Amino acid sequence: MRDSSPNYENLVNATRNIEPDRIPLYEHIVAVKVIEEVIGAKFAGLYQSQNLADLRIFFKNYCSFFRQFGYDTVSWEMCIGPIMPDSGALGGHKPGVIKDRNDFERYPWDTIENLFFDKYSRHFEALRQEMPEGMKAVGGPGNGIFECVQELVGYENLCILSFDDAELYADLFKMVGKVNLGIWKRFLNEFGDIYAVCRFGDDLGFKSSTLLPPDDIRKHVTPQYKRIVDVVHGFEKPFLLHSCGCIFDVMDDIIGTVQIDAKHSNEDSIAPFSKWVVEYGDRIGNFGGIDMDVLCQKTPDEIKAYTIAILESTAGHGGIAIGSGNSIADYVPVEGYLAMINTVREFRGDQL
Template identity: 50%
Template sequence: MEFTPDYRNIQDAAFNKKAKRLPMYEHSISTDHMEKILNKKFAALIDGDFSDKCEFFNRYCLFFKTMGYDTVSFEVAIRESFPGGGALDKHITPAITSREDFINYPWEEIPELFLKRADEFYMALKQSLPPGMKMIGGPGYGIFECVQDLTGYMNLCIMSYEDPELYADIFLAMRKLFVNIWQGFLDKYADMCAVARMGDDLGYKSNTMLSAEDIKRYIVPGYADIVRLSHSYGLPFLLHSCGNIFNVMEDIINVAKINAKHSNEDQIAPFSVWVERYGDRIGNFGGVDADVLCRTDKQQLKEYITDLLYSVGNEKGIAIGTGNSVPDYVPTENYINMIETVREYRKG
């Protein structure tokens, strides 16, 4: 029987309800896996004209439907519209290192730059969504990551001591920028969204990358702005954030008022711990440790996933997938094994 997507399953999970069918979710999946599974090369089409983009998203949506997802995950990166950006992941001179840089930075131009660049992608996806399927996503990257893209992480940390006023002002400017960008996005595309999503990695294995106090003061209020906007369009809000962020989770839940959280790693805490701690208040997406997905043989992986499903699969607010993403270095057969195990469980 052909799979029929129903975005309401994952929307219910994001609202921390028990879905009629356990939904699956991934933050991102490498198109290498999509091309292998569909036996069709199409990834390069996304860089073509509008017709090419439509063909790309036809294949992209077909992949998610074929694998049994109720939604597609997609975003257009905000940081790619930053003049002088790139310090998040490149060794370049940051765009903002001083008060003068901050004052002269073209903050007001970025929302228009973003939407002008993003529109073609979102419009092509909107045309390509099959019946019953919607998108999880929005403008890509989060407030902390985008600040780093303009300042660099080390320079940002130094700035917090040497020029705390500039440090605070950059976060405030980014918060205002995010409201403008998200407002523009939701005005045009909320109707094709099942869940609004922001990805913003705040931590590593043992702690957060900034102090808990700074995250609560400068970042969480910005999340709250976007959550309120999303709620005004009737959408639940999903935060993807890697790392050990237990010391800020209460504020993320109670101040930002997110609806669901994604990202887990067994070395930090098994997925069941997230569900036990927060499952009464928010949905929890993920579950399968990405390292386990990479390194485990077929039978061990099936047993690991089956144990996970019987542990949390009957809880409210659950969407199952990896605790991170499915990059190209994950063996495709392991990814397929995960999907088959979940779909077998869903049959009862």
């Protein structure tokens, strides 16, 4: 049995599309409710505290879970969208706060960066203080450009705006890109030392296509991605994009223009994980693999067999990290989740 001590360089190498010493486990999110059930401790309520001592207890439990169950990194992000004043058109299904040029001009764009750090700096500091030896975090400021624009406008209204006021439509992406870039620069200066891999999630697609026309993504979204990714690379860190949906039409742009290092999220009803690996594995790392329907509906034995098939089919294909195709939400059965991670750990020869 090999040493199962964590080493964040395994995930760094997988992100850089270098075959790591051992296949890393990776999740975009593991719901705290699931973690509580797995470790048998209640600590979720401490997350809302602004007291550093409470937050340290929260992160001690949270980080210990990732350490105990075979991860090399701790997945942690704090999202920009909910911090934006009067947001919620995406996550909360509220009416968009920006409907026209006057709304755009009145919006308090210059307050967002300070609001983000006023609320979340203590969380990042507590994470730093409780990070286990050999580990670092993956994540950072969550939400990408498209999701933040939707939080302020709403998806349907954004599509209408693209026809009714093309100039405002373009300016929204530019302004959100400027704000998010400022947050990322400050984050990397203040907390970059505890992060091995930087990441945001920005769902650009659904089951059959992208949510915006591919040319709109190329014109308005990927240029803003590139500004952030360039800064991340300037800090000598790799960048991982989490994006759900059928986004094959823009993947060459995301890889070639934005220059992401790895991509996460897959769904068998769109394409098997093997297609992502075969199509893009010579250029980027590929994370995920285990379809959410499998995790939620199959037996532990079936999940084990499915996971072994993924591991065997992706072996030798560069940077691979295995986990769910999306995230471990609170509705994912714990026994299915544990079947997946224990199969990976047994496959790579961990001391369980």
